[in-house]
Amino acid sequence: MKIQVLGTGCAKCKQLTANTVAAVEELGLGVPVEKVEDLREIMKFKVMSTPALAVDGRVLSAGKLLTPGEVKALLAT
């Protein structure tokens, strides 16, 4: 399982990374959360708003600061 947070480094993107790390810990997944900050890399995911959350290369959420609970729900499915 590859978890990536896409964002150029704005406050919301940092917060989403923190929330995702918290969710991964609570679920006990034991996988790292990768932060994608390079714009060209972000554009490969075809998102038009950041921050975004991608799992195994598939975008699950974009343009929204998810709470740790919401990240957990997304990761659980």
Next chain:
Amino acid sequence: MSLSVIEQSNKPSPCCANPYANLKPGAPPESRALVTAVLLALGLGAWAAAYATVKPLSEWLAFSALGLAHGSRLGESVAFFLYDTPKVLLLLTLIVFLVGIARSFFTPERTRAILAGKRESVGNVLAALLGIVTPFCSCSAVPLFIGFVEVGIPLGVTLSFLVSAPMVNEVALVLLFGLFGWKVAALYLGTGLGIAVLSGFVLGRLKLERWVEPWVYESLNASAGFEQERLGFTGRVGKGLEAVREIVGKVWPWVLLGIAVGAGIHGYVPEGLLASVMGKSAWWSVPAAVVIGVPMYSNAAGIIPVVEALLGKGAALGTVLAFMMSVIALSLPEMIILRKVLKPRLIATFVGVVASGILLVGWLFNAVL
């Protein structure tokens, strides 16, 4: 005091029992919507009651409870602050809530789909209009820019959107309406849209594509982006509450600061003092306002109380409007972000064209009104 009223009426408090808890897990969506509708009606009722008590309460506080004299400088400043703070915050909460609901119908992806394949002139107008309702944050400016360009939306049309999105601010619009009436609000809306349409059109004519960083065009491979989830009535109301938490939670210190500055101007700056500096007869005041306003960056909600106080002291409407537009439309953080996809020359042209548009609006208003 009124602050706590806002929080009670418009924010879901985690302490209270979940109003949806009584519904059975398999309950039809209609009963969920009914609970939402009842809660919404209660919230709006509490809002209206709070709004109606703002004026008498603030006057009683300033002149009776604090014992300040009518007409004294301190008294007028304090009364201005006590009246404007709850009023502006209440208006802001309601507006942000309603706009949050409206925005749940527009996503950047849907806006892009509407704009794709439109002719340049029609595209500029549509882009400016959609700029008002599409959720936009300056940190998303670059992905949005690329997303627009990669489906073949012309550069000028994309720039119309990027001008209109911050400049025609729904919060500013409704606050202007609430504080000065519909005429000023309509002027702001009309001229803001006009500047966005025209500057995008002019920039499109200038054929500036070569000043876009080349990698933007290299990475073009247009395809469907991310699909947003479907929302019901309850989901949309939830979006509105989310917007209130996010936006009001972030801008309220700026609003308080803005009102404090406004209150100071209101009480201590003599009537008519600004008429010579910022009045109609001083033609140079409009460019001066733009030059001062461009590097400044404030939230729309924070700048409006200052606008209110300046107008009250004899500053001309065109000058004040030009100042406000240049503060909120052109911001340094957004320019720095856009630098990743646009070369400095294009950014400079962009700022120049938008600033000229604002300048014209300022002069136009001072000449007509």
